[in-house]
Amino acid sequence: MPRIGLIGGTGIYNPRLMEQTREMVESTPYGEARVVIGKSDGEELVFITRHGAKHSVPPHLVNYRANIMALKQLGVEIIIATAAVGSLHLDRKPGEYVLADQFLDFTKTRKTSFFEGNEQGVLHCDMTVPYCPLVRTAIETAGQEIGLKIHNGGTYVCTEGPRFETAAEIEMFKMLGGNLVGMTSVPEVCLARELGMCYGNISIVTNHAAGISPNILTHAEVVEVMKNSTHDVRYLIKESLKYLGGPRDCDCSRISKQGGLSES
Ligand code: HPA
Secondary structure, eight states: OOOEEEEEOTTOOOOTTOEEEEEEEEEETTEEEEEEEEEETTEEEEEEETTTGGGOSOGGGOOHHHHHHHHHHTTOOEEEEEEEEEESSTTSOTTOEEEOOEEEEEOOSOOOOSOOBGGGBOOOOOOSSOSOHHHHHHHHHHHHHHTOOEEEOOEEEEEOOSSOOOHHHHHHHHHTTOOEEESSHHHHHHHHHHTTOEEEEEEEEEEEOTTTSSSOOOHHHHHHHHHHHHHHHHHHHHHHHTTSOSOOOSSHHHHHHHTTSOOO
16 A cells, blocks of 8 residues: 655646556545556555646645545555745745745635544644654755755745735735745645644745745746756655655654544
8 A cells, every 4th residue: 555645736747756657536525536656666656636637726726635535545644745835035045945844824715624523523633743743854864865955944824825925915924934835735734634644845935925026926937936846856755755664753643543533
C-alpha cells in the first residue's frame, strides 16, 4: 500500500517523479478523487492534482475532504503538498521555497471537518503544531543535499480566494505575523490531522503579495514562476522520500485519537 501521498498545487500537475503509473478514481463518502498511483525508487506513491487537470477547480471549490479521504483509504500516512504563495516580505523572493510551520485561517465557505455530529461524532483536534515537524525536517535535509534554498518555517495565511488580496488585507496579515499568503493549505492540513496523517507543505513563492509587488497580480505570473520551479520541486520531493521511511515518531497520529475518537 502507498504510504506517501503527494498533492500537487498550481503548476505541479504531472507526477513525473513516478514510474509505472496508473490512474484511478477513488470513491469516498465525500465524493470522488482522481488519483495517480506509481513508484519512485521502488516506493509506491499516490498523487492528486489539487485543482484538477488544467487547473479547472478554483481553490474555494476544491473538494478537500474527498482528496484527503481518498489518500487515507488508499493507505497513505504521510502527505507532502505543494502550494504557490505570495510573500508578505521582501526577503522571501519569487522562486524561493518555504516550509510552512503555522497557518492563519481566513477561509470562509469551506467544509473544514469530517466530523459533523451524527454518526461521525465531534472531534476537536489539537493544532498547536499543524505541519508535521518530521516531514519538514525531511524536506529541509533533502533541500540542503541538492543545494536548494529552503526556509524552514513561516506562517501561511490562507485566504478564501479566488481573488487576490487587497493591499490593506496584506498589511493586516503582516501585522498578525503572516509570512506567506495562499488559498489552499486550509482545510487540507486540518483534515489530514483529523485522520491522523502527517502533512508537510512546500510553499513556492511566486510573487510578492498585493501592495508589495509593483505589478498587478495575475494567475499567469504565478504559473510562469511555477514553470521554472517544477523540476526542482519534483527533485526535492523525490529526495525527501529517502528521509521519510522511518517510524512516525511525531504527534500527528496520536492527536486524533486523543480528540475523543479513534482513527477511521
Ligand atoms: N495571494 C494568494 N494566493 C497566491 C498568491 C497571492 O499573492 N500567489 C500565489 N498564490
